[in-house]
Amino acid sequence: MTPACEWFRLLHSNLTVPTILAGMCRRWRSAQKVYSKWHVARRKLPPRLNKRRPTPRILPANDPKLLQHNLSSLIRLGVTDDAPPRQPLPDSMDYGDPNLSWHYHLFAYLSTQPKYAKPGTQILEIGTFEGEFTRFLSRCFPQGHIHTFDLPSDNPIFLESYGRHENLDSHLRERATNLEFTNVTFYARNSSEIPSVLGDASFDLIWVDGDHHDPQVSIDIDNCIQLMNTNSLMLVDDIVMFDLRSKLESIDSFLKLQRLETLGILKNWYFLKRTAVDRTPTKWIAVSELAANAT
Numbered sequence: 001m002t003p004a005c006e007w008f009r010l011l012h013s014n015l016t017v018p019t020i021l022a023g024m025c026r027r028w029r030s031a032q033k034v035y036s037k038w039h040v041a042r043r044k045l046p047p048r049l050n051k052r053r054p055t056p057r058i059l060p061a062n063d064p065k066l067l068q069h070n071l072s073s074l075i076r077l078g079v080t081d082d083a084p085p086r087q088p089l090p091d092s093m094d095y096g097d098p099n100l101s102w103h104y105h106l107f108a109y110l111s112t113q114p115k116y117a118k119p120g121t122q123i124l125e126i127g128t129f130e131g132e133f134t135r136f137l138s139r140c141f142p143q144g145h146i147h148t149f150d151l152p153s154d155n156p157i158f159l160e161s162y163g164r165h166e167n168l169d170s171h172l173r174e175r176a177t178n179l180e181f182t183n184v185t186f187y188a189r190n191s192s193e194i195p196s197v198l199g200d201a202s203f204d205l206i207w208v209d210g211d212h213h214d215p216q217v218s219i220d221i222d223n224c225i226q227l228m229n230t231n232s233l234m235l236v237d238d239i240v241m242f243d244l245r246s247k248l249e250s251i252d253s254f255l256k257l258q259r260l261e262t263l264g265i266l267k268n269w270y271f272l273k274r275t276a277v278d279r280t281p282t283k284w285i286a287v288s289e290l291a292a293n294a295t
């Protein structure tokens with residue numbers, strides 16, 4: 001067995017306190033170098049591969065404050081009637097359901113406003129899908145007219161999205177049933193063609209809910225601005241405010257709207273799409289008016 005004095009000598013020859021500290025410092029510095037190289041490399045990754053994204057805001061459970069945010073935004077927007085919307089919803093939907101997307105609430109509220117409840121109100125929808133919301137619009141604005149665009153049914157993007165290649169016939173049948181109202185015109189056209197199809201028409205309310213990625217969503221927003229008048233509101237669905245690009249969502253519409261606000265072209269208001277808990281990512285619905293008319 002090593003005598004105690006031998007242990008003492010060994011400790012003092014090789015492993016003195018200063019050598020231990022120096023060793024720790026060397027390891028710390030090399031760990032820092034490795035971390036900074038990883039950090040730089042990570043930042044160079046394209047967004048899709050860059051897994052570390054800003055954390056989406058986690059919303060508290062069905063928080064009345066969220067509802068209050070939307071209600072007070074309505075009042076700031078000039079919709080003064082804070083009673084629940086009176087328009088009947090499609091079956092099995094309920095305005096009090098915190099999972100119901102607020103585009104139903106918003107258009108129902110707007111349909112109570114004299115500005116939009118009048119005969120001849122023109123509404124444009126980009127993204128008809130099954131026509132359920134078009135049908136709702138048609139009921140909310142019985143004196144208005146709804147023009148709704150979706151891709152032709154032989155378009156590969158149309159077929160590949162929402163599993164429509166598997167149930168094309170039933171999808172088209174359901175859409176046709178929902179659209180059979182005299183105040184609805186359906187266009188099986190790419191929304192890029194709106195300027196050539198609609199010419200210099202003007203719309204009071206515009207619902208942008210087609211492709212949520214650039215370049216298309218920016219083209220849609222630019223085209224719709226050309227169709228706005230002094231009373232018009234443009235509503236854009238599925239806004240996410242952080243760097244996300246998934247199959248059906250992206251930050252692109254938010255960046256576009258923010259740029260247009262900075263340029264003094266639009267004034268934007270943001271409503272929470274849903275007031276429920278655990279809805280990640282947190283999504284918003286933008287309501288925009290021409291900046292020149294903003295109050």
Ligand SMILES: C[S@@+](CC[C@H](N)C(=O)[O-])C[C@H]1O[C@@H](n2cnc3c(N)ncnc32)[C@H](O)[C@@H]1O
Nearest residue numbers: 127128129133149150151158190191209210211
């Ligand atoms: C999210 S769904 C619309 C949902 C519907 N507006 C609602 O509120 O229930 C999106 C629709 O936009 C359509 N779409 C995608 N890109 C388009 C484009 N460039 N032109 C026209 N429609 C497009 C898709 O085919 C799809 O039916």
